[in-house]
Amino acid sequence: MSKRVFIFTLFAVMLLCTPVLWAQHYIGVRGGAGGGGVRFKPHVEKSFLWGSPVGGVAYKYYGGDRFVGGVEVDVNLVKKGYRTYPRVDSDSTYQRTLTAIELPFMWQPHVTFFKNKARFFINAGPYISYNISSREKLTSKKRGLMYDREYKLDNLVDNRLEYGLSCGAGFGVSIKRFEITAEFRYVLGFSDIFKNPNKNPNSSFYESPIDQMNVTIGLFYRINKPKN
Numbered sequence: 001m002s003k004r005v006f007i008f009t010l011f012a013v014m015l016l017c018t019p020v021l022w023a024q025h026y027i028g029v030r031g032g033a034g035g036g037g038v039r040f041k042p043h044v045e046k047s048f049l050w051g052s053p054v055g056g057v058a059y060k061y062y063g064g065d066r067f068v069g070g071v072e073v074d075v076n077l078v079k080k081g082y083r084t085y086p087r088v089d090s091d092s093t094y095q096r097t098l099t100a101i102e103l104p105f106m107w108q109p110h111v112t113f114f115k116n117k118a119r120f121f122i123n124a125g126p127y128i129s130y131n132i133s134s135r136e137k138l139t140s141k142k143r144g145l146m147y148d149r150e151y152k153l154d155n156l157v158d159n160r161l162e163y164g165l166s167c168g169a170g171f172g173v174s175i176k177r178f179e180i181t182a183e184f185r186y187v188l189g190f191s192d193i194f195k196n197p198n199k200n201p202n203s204s205f206y207e208s209p210i211d212q213m214n215v216t217i218g219l220f221y222r223i224n225k226p227k228n
Helices: 003-020
Strands: 025-038 049-062 070-084 092-108 110-113 118-140 144-150 161-175 178-189 210-222
Touching: 025 178, 049 092, 049 210, 070 210, 092 161, 118 178
Parallel strands: 025 070
Antiparallel strands: 025 049, 025 210, 049 070, 070 092, 092 118, 110 118, 118 144, 118 161, 161 178, 178 210
8 A cells, every 4th residue: 555545544534533522532551462474575484473562552532323433542562573484494483573652543433232331343544653672583493592682773774664554343341431342453564664675775675564463451441421
């Protein structure tokens, strides 16, 4: 997807937020774990890297319409990464992780049940993120750990700023002014983590977007008092 399409999607979601900010307001925290991988071009032997934590704070709105739903904006601290193998029959495994600040802007349609005490919801919208640090590790079945060290992000080689699409589904249960949620989310990257050969002649990758998937539990509190 092009940058123009992404910017238009971001603008559309923010536009949806504007007329409804007077309605129900919730703040909360989310936390969980998942995994990720990179879509390299040219192809590299790889696998998903699991066990990466994710957590953050969130603001959301949703109104009385059962199907239109609301809007959620998160500020997350996420770890993401990938695992590659030099060859199909390689004894060695290379692993790299990135720590990033991630901001998803999501539309959240939902359907309510049990007199509005429970709801099934869908999240979809753009995100932007900024990589603040990285680590790399090389292990061998025969020789064990070769190294585990900081990967120094280089603006000539690495793209710190990323963007893409965040989507998923979940279930929430309301208890008075609190809501407990469980959610699965897939984060599809549109940008590359490495600069391509057009920007860095020494680069080996024409494409390197990173994807994530995670499961989180959330606790939200309604900050404006419900009407009796």
